[in-house]
Amino acid sequence: MNDIFATVAILVAAWFAAFQQTVDRQPPPPTAQTNPAAASEEQSSLRLVEQLPVQLSMNDAQKAKFAQIFEAFKIDMLKDPAAIRAQIEEYRLRKAEYRKAQESGDANAIKAARAQLDTAHPGKKTMARICEQIMPILDDAQKERLTSIRTRFESGALTDFRLKPRAIIHLTDSLGLTPEQSATLNRLQDELRARMAELNPRDPAGRDELLAKLVVDVAAALTPEQRAKFAAAVREGDPELAQALDRAAPAKP
Numbered sequence: 001m002n003d004i005f006a007t008v009a010i011l012v013a014a015w016f017a018a019f020q021q022t023v024d025r026q027p028p029p030p031t032a033q034t035n036p037a038a039a040s041e042e043q044s045s046l047r048l049v050e051q052l053p054v055q056l057s058m059n060d061a062q063k064a065k066f067a068q069i070f071e072a073f074k075i076d077m078l079k080d081p082a083a084i085r086a087q088i089e090e091y092r093l094r095k096a097e098y099r100k101a102q103e104s105g106d107a108n109a110i111k112a113a114r115a116q117l118d119t120a121h122p123g124k125k126t127m128a129r130i131c132e133q134i135m136p137i138l139d140d141a142q143k144e145r146l147t148s149i150r151t152r153f154e155s156g157a158l159t160d161f162r163l164k165p166r167a168i169i170h171l172t173d174s175l176g177l178t179p180e181q182s183a184t185l186n187r188l189q190d191e192l193r194a195r196m197a198e199l200n201p202r203d204p205a206g207r208d209e210l211l212a213k214l215v216v217d218v219a220a221a222l223t224p225e226q227r228a229k230f231a232a233a234v235r236e237g238d239p240e241l242a243q244a245l246d247r248a249a250p251a252k253p
Contacts, residue, residue, distance in 0.1 A: 048153060049130050054239045055149065056142045065137045073130065087122050094120040124154055163238040165192050168214055171233040175226040184221045188214060212244035219245055 049070075053063050094117045101113035118124060131150045135143060163171075169185055177185070192214055199206050215234055219227050235242040 048149070049127060051240065052130075052134070052146070052149075056138065056145055057239070058142070062137050066134055069130065069133045072133075073126075087120070087125070091117075091120045091122060118154070127153055163211070163234070163241055165189065165196075165211065165214060167237065168211070168218065168234070171230055171237070172218065172222070172226070175222065175229060177226075181221050185218060188217050188221075208241075211241060215241055215244055216248045219248070 052058075053066055056062075058066060094113070098110075098113040098117045101109040104110075127150060131146055135146065138146060166189075169189060172181075172185065192210060195210055196207070199210070219230055222230055231242065231245050234245060
């Protein structure tokens with residue numbers, strides 16, 4: 001399945017790169033108001049889709065079917081480049097209409113143009129298509145979770161499943177930390193900030209390694225009871241990151 005993900009990632013990255021070059025040749029007008037998440041939606045849609053098997057706790061059979069759906073998605077994109085170009089052109093036109101509506105200051109026109117722009121968004125189309133195709137392979141709880149993920153993504157509220165460093169620390173707020181534990185967590189935050197500042201922004205793997213180290217170090221500063229609650233909170237918020245705790249856990253005799 002990793003080969004499939006890699007191939008699709010390369011393909012869609014190239015698609016979105018072409019899409020960005022076509023759409024963003026001109027900067028937005030000074031009066032334009034933009035959604036902070038909109039700039040990264042094209043890149044994040046595929047990243048979120050790739051993480052769905054983990055986020056939905058798919059079993060092996062579901063993962064295999066998910067891989068087949070991704071493979072079909074890749075084939076469809078390859079066999080119809082004209083459709084991709086048409087989508088890019090449609091989005092370019094909708095974006096131009098949205099900017100024109102913003103310049104006019106007409107609230108109704110802005111709202112209507114924004115709706116048209118969202119409908120034409122390639123990233124949202126990708127998410128919608130994948131979600132619709134995998135729904136039949138999910139159980140009721142997974143379907144509910146997927147619906148929530150798709151809604152949050154389409155609203156711009158979700159761009160990444162990963163917990164942020166501050167959120168990781170906040171997971172300990174209700175654990176009744178001692179002053180010594182709080183001091184340790186503050187030190188860990190300071191060390192992480194320094195390491196993050198040195199990190200190449202184009203190195204997501206390096207960032208993931210730092211976050212994994214943070215959760216392991218935080219857990220090490222907790223009592224067994226606190227650690228169990230912290231691990232459960234991490235698992236709920238970021239199942240992939242929780243795997244770092246599983247790897248660091250001592251082997252059972």
